[in-house]
Amino acid sequence: xxxxxxxxxxxxxxxxxxxxxxxxxxxxxxxxxxxxxxxxxxxxxxxxxxxxxxxxxxxxxxxxxxxxxxxxxxxxxxxxxxxxxxxxxxxxxxxxxxxxxxxxxxxxxxxxxxxxxxxxxxxxxxxxxxxxxxxxxxxxxxxxxxxxxxxxxxxxxxxxxxxxxxxxxxxxxxxxxxxxxxxxxxxxxxxxxxxxxxxxxxxxxxxxxxxxxxxxxxxxxxxxxxxxxxxxxxxxxxxxxxxxxxxxxxxxxxxxxxxxxxxxxxxxxxxxxxxxxxxxxxxxxxxxxxxxxxxxxxxxxxxxxxxxxxxxxxxxxxxxxxxxxxxxxxxxxxxxxxxxxxxxxxxxxxxxxxxxxxxxxxxxxxxxxxxxxxxxxxxxxxxxxxxxxxxxxxxxxxxxxxxxxxxxxxxxxxxxxxxxxxxxxxxxxxxxxxxxxxxxxxxxxxxxxxxxxxxxxxxxxxxxxxxxxxxxxxxxxxxxxxxxxxxxxxxxxxxxxxxxxxxxxxxxxxxxxxxxxxxxxxxxxxxxxxxxxxxxxxxxxxxxxxxxxxxxxxxxxxxxxxxxxxxxxxxxxxxxxxxxxxxxxxxxxxxxxxxxxxxxxxxxxxxxxxxxxxxxxxxxxxxxxxxxxxxxxxxxxxxxxxxxxxxxxxxxxxxxxxxxxxxxxxxxxxxxxxxxxxxxxxxxxxxxxxxxxxxxxxxxxxxxxxxxxxxxxxxxxxxxxxxxxxxxxxxxxxxxxxxxxxxxxxxxxxxxxxxxxxxxxxxxxxxxxxxxxxxxxxxxxxxxxxxxxxxxxxxxxxxxxxxxxxxxxxxxxxxxxxxxxxxxxxxxxxxxxxxxxxxxxxxxxxxxxxxxxxxxxxxxxxxxxxxxxxxxxxxxxxxxxxxxxxxxxxxxxxxxxxx
Numbered sequence: 001x002x003x004x005x006x007x008x009x010x011x012x013x014x015x016x017x018x019x020x021x022x023x024x025x026x027x028x029x030x031x032x033x034x035x036x037x038x039x040x041x042x043x044x045x046x047x048x049x050x051x052x053x054x055x056x057x058x059x060x061x062x063x064x065x066x067x068x069x070x071x072x073x074x075x076x077x078x079x080x081x082x083x084x085x086x087x088x089x090x091x092x093x094x095x096x097x098x099x100x101x102x103x104x105x106x107x108x109x110x111x112x113x114x115x116x117x118x119x120x121x122x123x124x125x126x127x128x129x130x131x132x133x134x135x136x137x138x139x140x141x142x143x144x145x146x147x148x149x150x151x152x153x154x155x156x157x158x159x160x161x162x163x164x165x166x167x168x169x170x171x172x173x174x175x176x177x178x179x180x181x182x183x184x185x186x187x188x189x190x191x192x193x194x195x196x197x198x199x200x201x202x203x204x205x206x207x208x209x210x211x212x213x214x215x216x217x218x219x220x221x222x223x224x225x226x227x228x229x230x231x232x233x234x235x236x237x238x239x240x241x242x243x244x245x246x247x248x249x250x251x252x253x254x255x256x257x258x259x260x261x262x263x264x265x266x267x268x269x270x271x272x273x274x275x276x277x278x279x280x281x282x283x284x285x286x287x288x289x290x291x292x293x294x295x296x297x298x299x300x301x302x303x304x305x306x307x308x309x310x311x312x313x314x315x316x317x318x319x320x321x322x323x324x325x326x327x328x329x330x331x332x333x334x335x336x337x338x339x340x341x342x343x344x345x346x347x348x349x350x351x352x353x354x355x356x357x358x359x360x361x362x363x364x365x366x367x368x369x370x371x372x373x374x375x376x377x378x379x380x381x382x383x384x385x386x387x388x389x390x391x392x393x394x395x396x397x398x399x400x401x402x403x404x405x406x407x408x409x410x411x412x413x414x415x416x417x418x419x420x421x422x423x424x425x426x427x428x429x430x431x432x433x434x435x436x437x438x439x440x441x442x443x444x445x446x447x448x449x450x451x452x453x454x455x456x457x458x459x460x461x462x463x464x465x466x467x468x469x470x471x472x473x474x475x476x477x478x479x480x481x482x483x484x485x486x487x488x489x490x491x492x493x494x495x496x497x498x499x500x501x502x503x504x505x506x507x508x509x510x511x512x513x514x515x516x517x518x519x520x521x522x523x524x525x526x527x528x529x530x531x532x533x534x535x536x537x538x539x540x541x542x543x544x545x546x547x548x549x550x551x552x553x554x555x556x557x558x559x560x561x562x563x564x565x566x567x568x569x570x571x572x573x574x575x576x577x578x579x580x581x582x583x584x585x586x587x588x589x590x591x592x593x594x595x596x597x598x599x600x601x602x603x604x605x606x607x608x609x610x611x612x613x614x615x616x617x618x619x620x621x622x623x624x625x626x627x628x629x630x631x632x633x634x635x636x637x638x639x640x641x642x643x644x645x646x647x648x649x650x651x652x653x654x655x656x657x658x659x660x661x662x663x664x665x666x667x668x669x670x671x672x673x674x675x676x677x678x679x680x681x682x683x684x685x686x687x688x689x690x691x692x693x694x695x696x697x698x699x700x701x702x703x704x705x706x707x708x709x710x711x712x713x714x715x716x717x718x719x720x721x722x723x724x725x726x727x728x729x730x731x732x733x734x735x736x737x738x739x740x741x742x743x744x745x746x747x748x749x750x751x752x753x754x755x756x757x758x759x760x761x762x763x764x765x766x767x768x769x770x771x772x773x774x775x776x777x778x779x780x781x782x783x784x785x786x787x788x789x790x791x792x793x794x795x796x797x798x799x800x801x802x803x804x805x806x807x808x809x810x811x812x813x814x815x816x817x818x819x820x821x822x823x824x825x826x827x828x829x830x831x832x833x834x835x836x837x838x839x840x841x842x843x844x845x846x847x848x849x850x851x852x853x854x855x856x857x858x859x860x861x862x863x864x865x866x867x868x869x870x871x872x873x874x875x876x877x878x879x880x881x882x883x884x885x886x887x888x889x890x891x892x893x894x895x896x897x898x899x
Contacts, residue, residue, distance in 0.1 A: 022048075025086050032082060033434035033511050034069055043068050059084075078430040116871055123875045126374060127882045133367060142234040144182040145190070147224050149175050149238055164241040165220070167212060173242065174209045179226055190226055197221040199242065217320050218242040245321040250274045251312045253327055260330045263303055267329065269296040271310055279312040279323075300331035368890060374883035381876040389869035422495075423774055425694035426762045429504050431701050433714045437612045438505075442512030444619035447483060483622075484515040486546045486579075488528055490555025491520040495730030497722040498587050500693035501610070502554040505715060517546060524559040525572075543578040550622060551582035557607070561600050568604045576605060583618055585610050587723060590635050592646035598632065606631055612716055613638050645723045653739040656682070656724070663720065668707050677707050679743070682721060684752035686740035688781065689818050691730050696721065698759055702751040738820040742832040749835055750792060753785040783807050784821060791854060792835035792846075808855055825851040 022044065030036045047064050062083045070076040151165055151174055167173045179190040198210045199218035212218060220242050226234040255269040271282050271294045284296040286308045300306055306329045314321035460475035489502045506516055519528035519542070529536040560572045576582055583606040588597065590609045601607050606621060608614040608631070617634055635642075643662055649655050660666055660679035667674045681703045688695050697713070704710045726733055744752070760782050768775045786803030794801070810816050811825075827834055827850035837846035838857045849857070 025083070028082055028086055029069060029079070031434065031436075032078065033508070034075070034079075035511070035513075036069075040068050074427060074430040116868060119872055120875055123879045126879055130371065130374070130882050130886045133370070140181055140188045140190075140228055140233065141183075142226075145226055145234050146180045146182060147192070147226060147234070147236045147238060148178050148180070149220075149222055149240055150178050151175055164243060166243045166245065168248070169213060169215055169244055169246055170211055172209050172211050175220070175222070175240075176208060177222065177224055188228060190228055191230075192227060193225040195223040197223070212242065212244040215244050215246050215320055217318075218244065243320040245314075245319075247277050247314075247321055248274070249277060249279070249312065249314060249321050249323055251279075251310070251323040251325055253310055253325055255327065255329075259328060260332055261300065263301060263331050263333060264299050266297055266299050269308065269310070269327070270294065271296075271312065273312055279314050281313055283311045283313065285309040285311075300329070303331045303333050305330055368887070371883050371887040371890060375880055375887055378876045378880040378883060382873050382880055385869045385873035385876060389866050389873060392866040392869065423690075423692065423777060424763055424767045425692060425759050428694045428697040429507050431697050431713065432504070432718060433711050434508065434511075435612060435714050435716065437616060438508050438715065439512065441612075441615045441619040442509060442514055444623040445483060445485070445509070445514050446512065447623050482515060484546070484549045485509075485517070485552055486542065486549035487516055487518045487552045487554060488525050489518065489520045490525075490553070490557075490559075491522055493728075493730045495691060497691065497693060497696065497727040497730060500696075501587075501715070501719050501722045504718065505554075505610075505615075508715070517549065525553065526575075539575045543575075547578070549579070551576065551579040553582075553584045553605075554610075555584075556586045556588050556596075557584040557601055557605070558596055560605070561596055566595065566600055568600055573604060581622055582606070583608060583622065585614065585618065587719070587728075589645050589723065590614070590639070590642040591644045602631065609635070609642065610719060611642065613641055643720075650725045651733055651736045653736065653743065656736070657743075659724075663717070665709060665712055668709070670707070675707070675745075677703065677709065677712075678717065678720070680745065680748045682724070683740040683744040684748050686732070686737045686744065686820070687749060687752045687785065688756055689732065689737070689821065690777075691727060691732055694759060695756065698755050699752050702755045703748055706748070706751060734820045738823055741820065741824040746792070746833050746835055750789065753788050753835070756781060756785045757789075780810075780816075780818075783810065784816075784818070788835045791858075792837055794839075804858070811851065811855070827851065 026036055026041060044065055047068065048061075062080055065083070066076060066079055070079045165173060165175070175196070177192050177194045179192055181188055181190075193206065194208070195204055195206050196208065196210065197204050197220070198212075199220050200212055202210070218241070220240040222238040222240070224236045224238060225232050226236070250273060252272040253269055254272065255267060261267050269284070271284075273279055273282070273294075281292055282294050284291040284293075286296075286298055286306065296308070296310075298308070308327045308329060310325050310327065311317070312323040313319070314323075316322070456474055456476060461473070464473045464475055465471060487502075487506060489499060491499050493499070503518075506518055509516055519530045519537070521528045525539065527536045527538055528542060560569055560576075561567070562569045584601060585608055586597065587610050589611070593607075593609075597607050606618070608618040608621075614635075617631065621631065645659070648659055650659070657676060657679050660682060661676050663678050666676050666678040668677055669675075681700050684699045684703055685691070685696060687699075696718070700713050700717075701710065704713050721727055726736065741749075760778055763778065768778060783803045783806050786797070786800030787807035789797040790800040790804045794804075807816075811822075816822055824832075824834065825836065827836070830848060830850060833848050836849060836851060836854045838849050838854055839846050
């Protein structure tokens with residue numbers, strides 16, 4: 001602001017139309033009723049210039065200017081609000097700004113099912129991976145199991161394939177089933193069941209020893225079931241050829257130390273047979289060529305792999321005694337290096353024979369670290385979620401304990417309040433916007449009048465004496481004085497909003513430097529009282545105290561009419577005739593005037609409607625001393641401005657809404673729909689069970705600001721509201737209050753309840769005794785309004801969380817004695833909208849519900865976080881146990897040995 005003022009002063013040099021600093025703000029002050037003088041403006045600019053280098057922010061500027069313009073406490077409050085609002089400082093209800101933690105909790109509550117499902121899926125996937133990987137590393141793959149048949153004592157005849165067995169007639173052939181695993185580093189202990197079909201038409205059996213009686217070739221078929229951990233994991237069928245020959249034949253091929261030869265190098269092979277039992281002939285076959293004899297020579301012209309087949313024929317090629325051997329050779333282009341031959345070992349073990357070397361099982365290190373990491377991570381998560389769950393339970397328990405203490409304190413004296421009393425709301429008469437018409441009326445009412453006494457005018461006497469050649473001729477002038485007013489207010493009901501309107505108007509007059517003495521009367525004005533004289537004073541004594549005042553009666557003045565005959569009461573006629581100038585300001589709208597106003601009162605005392613037009617006419621009448629006969633004709637000239645209030649049943653919602661709609665400014669289009677703002681203002685008053693002037697003004701300000709028509713918070717519209725029958729009586733009928741609550745929009749209800757809480761919080765605690773009805777009313781209303789806001793948005797209004805629990809207990813124990821509010825909150829079929837919402841776990845926003853559904857749903861919502869963390873803890877524990885179990889099994893598998 002200081003910088004802005006410097007810029008303004010700089011711009012004044014170049015801009016002819018430049019204005020003084022704060023020029024627009026001074027206009028605002030003037031429009032709000034501040035008596036702005038030239039000296040005040042000069043002093044304000046001096047302060048700005050003097051403190052330009054010291055003041056740091058708008059608050060300090062406001063405090064510096066406050067003493068210049070504000071003359072009392074109300075003006076101080078109003079000045080500060082106008083100043084901060086003018087310079088863009090927010091005065092709206094900010095509520096509770098959600099922290100990151102609260103925003104996260106709200107997000108979790110809204111989507112807790114999704115989070116739980118996602119976390120559960122992650123856990124299932126991890127556990128599934130644990131099981132799959134565990135099975136992969138600790139369970140044999142059937143595809144990698146090799147099943148073979150071997151003979152421990154009798155080998156196949158030399159030169160025959162290892163797939164064939166050779167045995168003599170009547171000699172036992174022992175065939176063992178051997179299961180091996182192909183993957184290196186993994187050994188599993190397999191068992192097997194084998195059924196043999198020996199191929200000689202003998203019965204099938206599971207014995208692995210068999211004797212063939214006759215010479216020949218037999219097809220051996222073995223049906224094998226491989227078992228691991230007593231479960232069948234593979235089935236296989238093995239076929240072998242068994243050669244049964246009565247003689248022991250042999251065939252051995254000698255072709256050097258290596259099977260690698262250079263291309264075009266001569267390869268010599270020598271076949272050796274049993275000399276005692278030589279074959280009929282030996283046949284060599286290679287590259288499609290046959291050669292007979294015990295020796296064989298060949299050479300390979302191109303590099304590659306070659307096979308040489310050698311057959312020692314006994315009797316015939318199909319004889320079981322015929323031997324055959326295939327030799328694999330490799331032709332290469334370069335001379336091969338000598339390869340040291342490794343000694344061959346017999347890898348076939350006899351049936352039942354055990355290895356003497358113990359082999360430990362090996363496990364991938366990656367798998368070990370994977371399981372260990374999962375166990376650590378999910379172990380920590382289990383502990384964390386358990387702590388969070390218990391913390392939520394503890395916080396909820398502590399909150400309920402605090403609430404219970406406050407509830408017991410509130411309900412213990414519920415039936416025995418010692419004192420009553422009105423709620424001491426702070427004065428709000430500084431809030432309404434000042435109307436310029438009242439300023440004009442005030443100027444006329446301030447007009448000075450002649451006094452009965454005279455005084456010697458020195459200057460005029462001297463001038464007259466000079467003009468008369470020194471002859472002394474005194475000039476006497478009548479004394480003038482400021483007009484003073486004696487106001488008598490009809491106060492049949494102390495809470496009548498009409499009385500508050502009278503008081504507000506008198507306050508406006510006083511701000512315009514009009515001298516007013518105020519008294520009240522009940523039933524009739526014969527005896528009046530004031531705060532200075534609570535015992536009362538008669539009209540006769542009032543006249544002796546205020547003989548030169550202008551008498552103004554604020555009320556319908558029907559008490560001045562004789563009770564049994566429609567004429568002016570003679571006694572009052574005598575009493576009122578003492579005052580030369582007098583008038584009645586009646587709240588009865590001019591279109592509703594009848595015989596009492598026009599034919600009885602008007603001939604004896606001027607009567608004016610309380611509207612602004614009536615005030616202007618009254619001020620002109622008193623200033624110009626016009627005749628009574630002119631009043632009616634003057635009012636008729638402006639008849640279209642006035643409105644009716646008689647004949648309207650204000651307890652019928654439709655008629656009330658129509659009455660409000662007659663105000664030209666009342667309707668605004670909001671999102672394409674017309675809104676009756678005045679009706680919403682009145683409906684918003686129903687959030688509080690009692691009628692209060694301060695509440696009417698404060699809620700009006702909150703509602704009107706929402707629709708950018710705060711200038712309508714003025715005397716004219718306050719009078720229109722005060723003319724409503726039950727506002728005039730100061731009591732809220734339950735039926736109309738219930739209907740108004742139903743018609744109130746949620747946004748306006750929210751603004752109204754925020755305003756009520758603000759008003760209640762403004763009341764100093766020392767002004768209300770704890771054993772009074774006012775204390776109970778304040779606490780209950782704070783609970784009801786705080787609960788409503790919290791039920792609407794539990795994050796933004798988190799500070800009212802306690803109110804929710806206390807309200808719930810009051811509701812369940814039927815200690816809420818506000819019938820309209822109870823019926824409004826009940827809303828069993830959701831026929832109207834309230835602030836009470838549930839927040840389902842979907843993307844459709846909050847759901848408006850009745851109080852029973854809300855309390856039931858909220859009970860579940862409050863434990864969502866605790867249950868959510870508990871479920872996360874259980875899921876984490878499941879993964880932790882699975883990882884730990886897999887780690888233990890893996891360790892046992894790793895340290896186990898094959899036997």
